[in-house]
Structure formats: C-alpha cells, structure tokens
Amino acid sequence: MIYPSIDKILSMVDSKYKLVHIASTRSKEMGSTDHYQMPDEEYKCKKDLGRALEEIEKGLIKY
DSSP states (O other), rough: OOOOOHHHHTTTSSSSSHHHHHHHHHHHHHHHHOOOSSSSSSOSSSHHHHHHHHHHHHSSSSO
C-alpha cells in the first residue's frame, strides 16, 4: 500500500493523470540527482515514488 493516500492527494491535484505525471517526473529526478527536499528521517517511504507522493502531499512540489 502506498503512503500517502491517493484520495487525499487527488483533492490537491486536478486529475489522476496529472498526479501520475508529476510523481513519476519527480521520482526520476530524485533517482538521477539524489536531491531530496526533506531529510531522510522525515520520509515514511523508502522508494522514490512514495517519497515524491509525500512531497506532493506536503506542498513542496509546485505544478
């Protein structure tokens, strides 16, 4: 199960497709640059996709 809840994030983003695009782009960026917007201990997820969703939920990614 992916944290955070997709339903919660969809209230912030217009559509599922836009959410997928934003999260995948940010996830690839994390993998290639090793740049994260929060310290490692603040993330609940270990994988970059989950971390990208957490950043979207916290409002750290502007789209």
